[in-house]
Amino acid sequence: xxxxxxxxxxxxxxxxxxxxxxxxxxxxxxxxxxxxxxxxxxxxxxxxxxxxxxxxxxxxxxxxxxxxxxxxxxxxxxxxxxxxxxxxxxxxxxxxxxxxxxxxxxxxxxxxxxxxxxxxxxxxxxxxxxxxxxxxxxxxxxxxxxxxxxxxxxxxxxxxxxxxxxxxxxxxxxxxxxxxxx
Amino acid sequence: xxxxxxxxxxxxxxxxxxxxxxxxxxxxxxxxxxxxxxxxxxxxxxxxxxxxxxxxxxxxxxxxxxxxxxxxxxxxxxxxxxxxxxxxxxxxxxxxxxxxxxxxxxxxxxxxxxxxxxxxxxxxxxxxxxxxxxxxxxxxxxxxxxxxxxxxxxxxxxxxxxxxxxxxxxxxxxxxxxxxxx
DNA sequence: CCCGTCACTGGCCGATCGGTCAGCTAAGGT
DNA sequence: ACCTTAGCTGACCGATCGGCCAGTGACGGG
Numbered sequence: 218x219x220x221x222x223x224x225x226x227x228x229x230x231x232x233x234x235x236x237x238x239x240x241x242x243x244x245x246x247x248x249x250x251x252x253x254x255x256x257x258x259x260x261x262x263x264x265x266x267x268x269x270x271x272x273x274x275x276x277x278x279x280x281x282x283x284x285x286x287x288x289x290x291x292x293x294x295x296x297x298x299x300x301x302x303x304x305x306x307x308x309x310x311x312x313x314x315x316x317x318x319x320x321x322x323x324x325x326x327x328x329x330x331x332x333x334x335x336x337x338x339x340x341x342x343x344x345x346x347x348x349x350x351x352x353x354x355x356x357x358x359x360x361x362x363x364x365x366x367x368x369x370x371x372x373x374x375x376x377x378x379x380x381x382x383x384x385x386x387x388x389x390x391x392x393x394x395x396x397x398x399x
Numbered sequence: 400x401x402x403x404x405x406x407x408x409x410x411x412x413x414x415x416x417x418x419x420x421x422x423x424x425x426x427x428x429x430x431x432x433x434x435x436x437x438x439x440x441x442x443x444x445x446x447x448x449x450x451x452x453x454x455x456x457x458x459x460x461x462x463x464x465x466x467x468x469x470x471x472x473x474x475x476x477x478x479x480x481x482x483x484x485x486x487x488x489x490x491x492x493x494x495x496x497x498x499x500x501x502x503x504x505x506x507x508x509x510x511x512x513x514x515x516x517x518x519x520x521x522x523x524x525x526x527x528x529x530x531x532x533x534x535x536x537x538x539x540x541x542x543x544x545x546x547x548x549x550x551x552x553x554x555x556x557x558x559x560x561x562x563x564x565x566x567x568x569x570x571x572x573x574x575x576x577x578x579x580x581x
Numbered sequence: 582c583c584c585g586t587c588a589c590t591g592g593c594c595g596a597t598c599g600g601t602c603a604g605c606t607a608a609g610g611t
Numbered sequence: 612a613c614c615t616t617a618g619c620t621g622a623c624c625g626a627t628c629g630g631c632c633a634g635t636g637a638c639g640g641g
Binding site for chain 2: 239240241243322323325326354357359361362363365366369370373377381382385388389392393395
Binding site for chain 3: 440449
């Protein structure tokens with residue numbers, strides 16, 4: 218054995234996460250991952266049944282976290298819902314920077330996979346909460362701006378300490394939505 | 400001859416623009432475009448030297464427009480620069496919805512092509528203008544949020560009249576940046 | 582000491598990719 | 612009537628993709 222099994226699996230997942238986030242799921246070949254992880258392509262398929270399984274395992278923790286956030290938002294309305302949605306979304310975007318980047322990069326190729334997070338549904342319910350359950354066109358536009366601003370800015374490569382980023386993302390999004398920033 | 404040459408070329412470009420925007424450049428094969436345009440794959444490569452040439456022609460008008468915007472912004476500073484950047488960016492994002500979507504979808508695969516718009520440079524100069532030439536971390540974060548919010552919300556599929564979208568994108572972005580919305 | 586299992590690999594497969602090429606057809610000039 | 616040319620295509624090519632399989636070598640239990 219070259220190295221312990223758990224190390225090999227972890228190395229593969231680590232390489233895959235970085236490469237998928239950098240070049241997209243479709244833009245990263247199994248050979249790319251194998252080279253980066255320092256093993257053969259066949260070794261990947263020994264530890265994982267196929268390429269999709271690697272992605273599924275990387276994104277596994279994301280779905281439940283967003284579902285939990287939606288559960289917390291479900292009972293809220295108006296400004297209360299919007300504020301909770303902002304802080305929750307900022308938190309998840311920072312915790313799952315790379316994973317969210319992967320999801321948004323290949324949305325169209327990744328929806329229609331039942332085991333993966335339902336991106337369309339999540340974005341719709343999040344924008345609804347961010348808009349304070351309002352159907353007004355302006356509220357919907359601002360909700361989309363706030364959501365995309367939060368998610369993609371945190372997925373970007375701003376070289377800032379995490380707490381600074383968290384605070385400014387929150388303030389920026391609240392202002393986008395037309396809410397007081399305390 | 401099946402149809403006039405100009406019609407065929409235009410049909411190919413039309414199909415390619417829609418498909419590239421929907422599934423990405425790498426996610427769209429020449430066969431996909433040919434099927435959508437109602438011709439053979441070989442016919443594509445009769446009208447265009449290769450796949451990249453189709454993309455280059457689709458994105459040709461975008462680069463100069465952004466360069467012109469940057470030229471107008473170059474002499475401005477502070478809040479004046481930020482306001483001009485917002486209105487200019489909203490305008491271009493709405494005029495080139497699909498093209499911008501293509502550019503952002505496959506950024507990593509599309510940079511390093513000299514004949515294509517320099518996405519990194521454009522985004523950097525735009526965020527600088529949006530932040531009012533400020534180097535403060537908060538200003539840079541908000542500039543990124545405003546830019547990504549504008550570009551990707553206009554590239555999305557909100558079913559709203561264009562002038563409503565233009566007005567709300569502008570107001571939302573100005574508020575993100577902490578500016579009065581008149 | 583041997584044998585089974587685990588970790589891993591080289592080599593191969595069919596499908597699909599972007600791209601080439603010889604050749605067909607119809608229109609237009611002479 | 613003949614020839615040229617533009618428009619278009621089917622067939623084919625090498626490269627690369629995801630995935631499969633028959634091994635091979637090291638380790639641990641009996």
